[in-house]
Amino acid sequence: MFTSELPVKSMMSWSFPRAESLPPYGFVITDAVKARVLATGADIIDLGLGNPDQPTPKPIVDRLLETAVIGKNHRYHPGRGILPLREAAAAWYAKRYGVKFDVEQELVITMGAKEGMSHLCLAILDRGDTALVPDPCYPIHAGAPRIAGADVALYRAALDVEPADAIAEGIERVEKSGKRVKLVITNYPQNPTGQVISREQMGALVRVVQRSGAMLLHDIAYADFDFRSRYAPSIFDCGLPADEVKEFGVETFSMSKSYNMPGWRIAFMAGNARLVGALHHIKTYLDYGTFAPLQYAAAWALENGDRFAEELRDLYVLRAQALAAGLRGAGWEGVTEPSGTMFVWAPIPRVLSTKGSLDATTRLIEQAHVAVAPGIGFGPGGDTHVRFALIEDPPRIAEACERIGRLFAVPKRAAGA
Numbered sequence: 001m002f003t004s005e006l007p008v009k010s011m012m013s014w015s016f017p018r019a020e021s022l023p024p025y026g027f028v029i030t031d032a033v034k035a036r037v038l039a040t041g042a043d044i045i046d047l048g049l050g051n052p053d054q055p056t057p058k059p060i061v062d063r064l065l066e067t068a069v070i071g072k073n074h075r076y077h078p079g080r081g082i083l084p085l086r087e088a089a090a091a092w093y094a095k096r097y098g099v100k101f102d103v104e105q106e107l108v109i110t111m112g113a114k115e116g117m118s119h120l121c122l123a124i125l126d127r128g129d130t131a132l133v134p135d136p137c138y139p140i141h142a143g144a145p146r147i148a149g150a151d152v153a154l155y156r157a158a159l160d161v162e163p164a165d166a167i168a169e170g171i172e173r174v175e176k177s178g179k180r181v182k183l184v185i186t187n188y189p190q191n192p193t194g195q196v197i198s199r200e201q202m203g204a205l206v207r208v209v210q211r212s213g214a215m216l217l218h219d220i221a222y223a224d225f226d227f228r229s230r231y232a233p234s235i236f237d238c239g240l241p242a243d244e245v246k247e248f249g250v251e252t253f254s255m256s257k258s259y260n261m262p263g264w265r266i267a268f269m270a271g272n273a274r275l276v277g278a279l280h281h282i283k284t285y286l287d288y289g290t291f292a293p294l295q296y297a298a299a300w301a302l303e304n305g306d307r308f309a310e311e312l313r314d315l316y317v318l319r320a321q322a323l324a325a326g327l328r329g330a331g332w333e334g335v336t337e338p339s340g341t342m343f344v345w346a347p348i349p350r351v352l353s354t355k356g357s358l359d360a361t362t363r364l365i366e367q368a369h370v371a372v373a374p375g376i377g378f379g380p381g382g383d384t385h386v387r388f389a390l391i392e393d394p395p396r397i398a399e400a401c402e403r404i405g406r407l408f409a410v411p412k413r414a415a416g417a
């Protein structure tokens with residue numbers, strides 16, 4: 001029989017288990033509502049996605065332009081990332097945290113922290129493994145282990161929760177079910193809650209993971225945005241000898257936030273040579289790293305960019321104060337200023353909604369023309385909150401708060417009438 005005579009079978013019967021196991025990405029779930037409101041010609045103040053609004057500092061862009069015209073930089077660059085960038089990353093660690101890394105074994109450049117974390121999980125996790133992640137969390141912290149086929153267990157993240165205790169409780173829960181936690185993912189200053197932790201608290205949580213025999217992946221994307229100290233603590237500078245932490249831990253730092261380079265897609269991961277090696281190994285199949293001129297510019301930023309990070313941090317503090325005060329003035333109860341990150345994590349007041357964060361966000365978009373990120377997008381533990389990203393200047397923040405104040409005034413007026 002000729003193939004052309006065989007019955008036609010539909011591709012629709014195939015399932016896509018990985019894609020289908022993932023819930024809609026946290027930041028797109030209200031896109032349709034936004035699109036509908038925008039179509040009416042409304043001006044939405046969008047504080048949803050944490051997409052830094054400022055341009056990359058000019059000297060960093062200049063370095064990109066200088067190196068982009070050099071022909072040899074247009075080629076594939078196999079390996080762990082260009083050596084000057086790995087050296088700059090090692091120097092960044094030495095200066096801030098007094099830790100040394102072997103740039104051949106313990107460091108790898110990634111195409112953003114999201115890419116690095118996802119591919120690390122793909123490299124080291126499989127079906128039957130369990131990863132312990134915060135709830136609520138930045139979506140890839142739960143998404144990366146899921147994409148790798150692993151089970152995800154949650155530990156509670158909130159301002160009043162001690163990280164070491166929450167992680168210990170999570171590990172115990174998994175062990176009681178007869179399994180072991182293979183990887184713990186942490187992130188401080190934390191997105192979305194804004195929680196920052198001290199060096200001692202970091203030490204305690206690292207010890208908990210060490211004792212359990214799990215591996216540790218720490219995301220330090222907001223290393224420059226701890227409003228209580230200049231640099232947020234690193235797992236490699238937490239009171240335990242760095243060499244001990246290197247036995248089971250890796251840390252990823254992104255260029256996106258400190259230097260306003262989110263669209264460039266560049267970050268690095270440092271720590272345990274076996275974990276870094278596994279990530280590098282899988283990446284040799286998947287990519288040749290990011291465009292070399294971006295890497296040269298990133299190296300310049302790491303070596304010279306502290307002042308930009310400090311200016312940005314001041315800007316976020318200012319915006320956080322303006323937003324927290326504005327929301328309180330609008331009648332939004334329970335809003336506190338964050339101690340870090342670029343977000344305000346606000347508990348949903350009854351006057352806005354009693355039906356959870358998706359309903360609250362929809363009301364804010366439709367009736368106040370202010371977009372936020374619904375807490376449910378960060379995990380089930382986030383449904384009591386919405387997240388405001390500090391990506392607008394104080395006048396626009398004030399306008400957003402006025403609009404919210406007018407929305408809150410409606411039920412009050414109705415009740416008084």
Ligand SMILES: Cc1ncc(COP(=O)(O)O)c(C=O)c1O
Pocket residue numbers: 050111112113114115138187191219221222254255256262265266267
């Ligand atoms: C905690 C955290 N990690 C990582 C990222 C993204 O990093 P990158 O742009 O390098 O993928 C973000 C972005 O919002 C974040 O909040």
